[in-house]
Each structure stands twice: as structure tokens, then as C-alpha cells.
Amino acid sequence: MNFIDLFSTAQAWIFEAMVQPFIYQFGLGEFTEQAFEGVEWFLIGVCELIVLYALLRPLEAWMPVHKITDSTARWNDFIYTALHRLGLFTLAIFFVLDPALDSLTGLFHLQGMNPFNLDNLWPGMVDHPVLVFLLYLVVLDFFDYWYHRAEHQFSWWWALHSLHHSQRNMNLWSDNRNHLLDDFLRDVYMGLIAIVIGVQPGQYALLVVVSRMIQSLQHANVRMHFGQVGEYLLVSPRYHRTHHAIGVGHESKGKGSIGGHNFAVLFPIWDVVFGTALFSKEFHMTGIRDQLASPEGSSRDYGQGFWSQQWLGFKRLLRMDKEKIKVRIR
Numbered sequence: 207m208n209f210i211d212l213f214s215t216a217q218a219w220i221f222e223a224m225v226q227p228f229i230y231q232f233g234l235g236e237f238t239e240q241a242f243e244g245v246e247w248f249l250i251g252v253c254e255l256i257v258l259y260a261l262l263r264p265l266e267a268w269m270p271v272h273k274i275t276d277s278t279a280r281w282n283d284f285i286y287t288a289l290h291r292l293g294l295f296t297l298a299i300f301f302v303l304d305p306a307l308d309s310l311t312g313l314f315h316l317q318g319m320n321p322f323n324l325d326n327l328w329p330g331m332v333d334h335p336v337l338v339f340l341l342y343l344v345v346l347d348f349f350d351y352w353y354h355r356a357e358h359q360f361s362w363w364w365a366l367h368s369l370h371h372s373q374r375n376m377n378l379w380s381d382n383r384n385h386l387l388d389d390f391l392r393d394v395y396m397g398l399i400a401i402v403i404g405v406q407p408g409q410y411a412l413l414v415v416v417s418r419m420i421q422s423l424q425h426a427n428v429r430m431h432f433g434q435v436g437e438y439l440l441v442s443p444r445y446h447r448t449h450h451a452i453g454v455g456h457e458s459k460g461k462g463s464i465g466g467h468n469f470a471v472l473f474p475i476w477d478v479v480f481g482t483a484l485f486s487k488e489f490h491m492t493g494i495r496d497q498l499a500s501p502e503g504s505s506r507d508y509g510q511g512f513w514s515q516q517w518l519g520f521k522r523l524l525r526m527d528k529e530k531i532k533v534r535i536r
């Protein structure tokens with residue numbers, strides 16, 4: 207039995223044993239197809255978690271950038287990763303994207319066209335699946351770059367995104383340490399763009415998995431870069447760490463109109479083109495400047511556990527976060 211067969215068998219088994227009875231019990235028959243797809247996303251998430259742990263944990267042990275100073279950091283970020291990759295992402299797809307897909311398809315159908323579909327723009331391209339995959343990856347990444355820049359540009363958005371940056375012990379699970387509201391916005395934004403440019407659902411699953419795995423590597427506590435040329439081709443752990451660096455990456459002035467460097471999600475080319483690239487050779491410490499004690503001895507608290515981090519994110523968003531914890535000046 208190969209992996210695909212094993213996967214399909216597991217999907218069918220989980221669906222029949224756990225999901226179907228629930229659907230019948232509550233008369234949700236019309237959602238059967240989506241629920242079956244949901245089980246697929248859940249299983250993809252499980253496989254991702256296993257592969258990430260098997261590959262990245264040994265790397266972190268072998269070539270760490272720094273010693274972990276907060277023993278709960280990794281566990282807390284794991285909760286984020288499990289929550290997002292096993293469930294919330296799927297829910298966002300079903301309740302927002304599927305209905306949106308239906309109405310968009312209807313709209314295009316009505317007009318007898320799909321203006322952005324690859325096959326219309328570049329006839330014959332669809333016969334080269336690897337090229338199509340890479341092209342979609344690049345186009346989606348372009349939009350992801352601007353999403354990330356916007357998270358830093360607008361203060362309400364930074365109120366949410368700063369939760370991601372408040373991790374001072376970055377680790378293999380830190381990619382998903384985000385405010386749930388921000389997660390939801392990004393999933394919907396990326397999913398809608400994928401629909402508009404004509405990505406098929408099966409392709410989208412693979413694009414998402416490849417992108418998420420690379421992003422998990424970027425956040426791992428590993429002293430790794432991709433070499434002189436490679437650093438320009440793919441965002442490495444060192445390149446993304448520079449974005450997270452206190453007073454260097456996201457907080458410094460770039461050549462562009464806003465402060466900050468290294469917003470690219472997968473391909474550093476966007477930072478090069480838009481003047482926000484910084485190829486530092488250092489492995490910097492990460493976090494946000496206001497987490498450090500000010501001369502008055504106070505610093506901003508971004509929360510320790512999942513709930514307090516989410517709650518404080520909401521308070522920052524609503525500008526209710528005036529509290530600062532007192533810390534001793536060392």
C-alpha cells in the first residue's frame with residue numbers, strides 16, 4: 207500500500223467512524239462533501255506536524271541559534287500550529303471560501319469568461335504542471351508579501367501581528383503564533399486570490415503545504431542560511447530571523463516608504479525589488495523593542511499563554527492596552 211492509498215483509507219475511515227454519524231445526527235447532510243474535504247485537510251495537517259517534528263527538532267538540537275530561555279515557548283506555539291493546521295484553516299475555507307467560490311464562479315460564468323485564468327492568459331501552460339505550480343507559488347507569494355507589509359504598515363494590523371513578533375524564543379512552531387483574527391483574514395485573502403487566478407482545489411492543498419513547511423523552517427531555532435546565491439532565492443531561517451530581530455528587522459527604516467526589512471514570505475526577490483531587503487550575516491535576538499525595559503523600568507506585556515496573548519491582542523486592537531508590567535532594570 208503506497209502513501210496515497212494509506213491516506214485515502216485513513217480519510218475514509220475517520221469520515222465514516224467519526225464525522226458521518228455526527229452529520230446524520232444533526233441533519234447536516236448538505237455539508238457531506240465539505241466535511242469529507244475537511245477530513246482531508248485535517249489529515250494533511252497531521253502529516254505536516256509529524257514531518258516537521260521529525261525533521262526540524264533534530265536540526266534545532268544540532269545547530270541552535272540560542273538556548274531556550276522560556277521552557278513553555280515551544281509548547282505554547284505548538285498549540286497555535288495544531289489549532290491552525292488541524293482545524294481553523296479548514297473552517298475558514300468552508301464557511302467563507304466555498305460560498306465565495308460559488309458566487310465568483312457564477313459571476314464569471316454569467317460573463318462567459320474567467321479573466322485571470324492561466325489557460326486564458328497563456329494557452330498550453332496547463333500542460334506543464336510543475337511550471338504551473340511554480341508560477342502559482344510565485345504569484346501567491348507576491349500577494350503574501352504585500353499582506354505582510356500591510357500588517358506592519360497599519361497600526362491596527364500591527365496590534366494583531368505584533369503577537370507573532372513577541373516570541374523571543376523562536377522555534378519550529380512559531381510560524382502559526384498569530385492572532386486568530388489575523389490568521390482568518392490571511393486565509394481568506396490568500397484563498398480568494400487563489401480562486402481568482404484559477405488555482406484548482408487539489409493544487410491549492412499542495413501549494414499551501416509547501417509554503418507552510420518552508421515557513422516553519424524559517425522560524426526554527428537553527429543557525430542556517432542558504433549561501434551567497436541561495437539567500438536571494440528562498441527565505442532562509444537567517445533571513446527571516448533578521449525580520450524578527452529587535453531594532454534591526456521589522457523596527458528599522460528601510461529604503462521604502464515604511465520602516466522594516468525582509469517582509470518576503472518565500473521569495474526574497476520581492477524585498478529586493480521593493481527596496482526592503484537586508485541580507486544580514488548575523489543571527490540576531492528576536493522580539494519587539496517595547497518588550498525590553500524602558501529607562502522608567504516598564505515594558506509591554508504580550509502575554510504568556512494562548513488566551514492571554516489573544517486577549518491582549520484584542521485590547522491592543524481596541525487601544526485598551528495601556529497596561530505595562532513593571533520589570534526591574536538590570
Ligand SMILES: [Zn+2]
Pocket residue numbers: 354357358367371449456
Ligand atoms: Zn512581520
Ligand SMILES: [Zn+2]
Pocket residue numbers: 370381425446450
Ligand atoms: Zn515570522
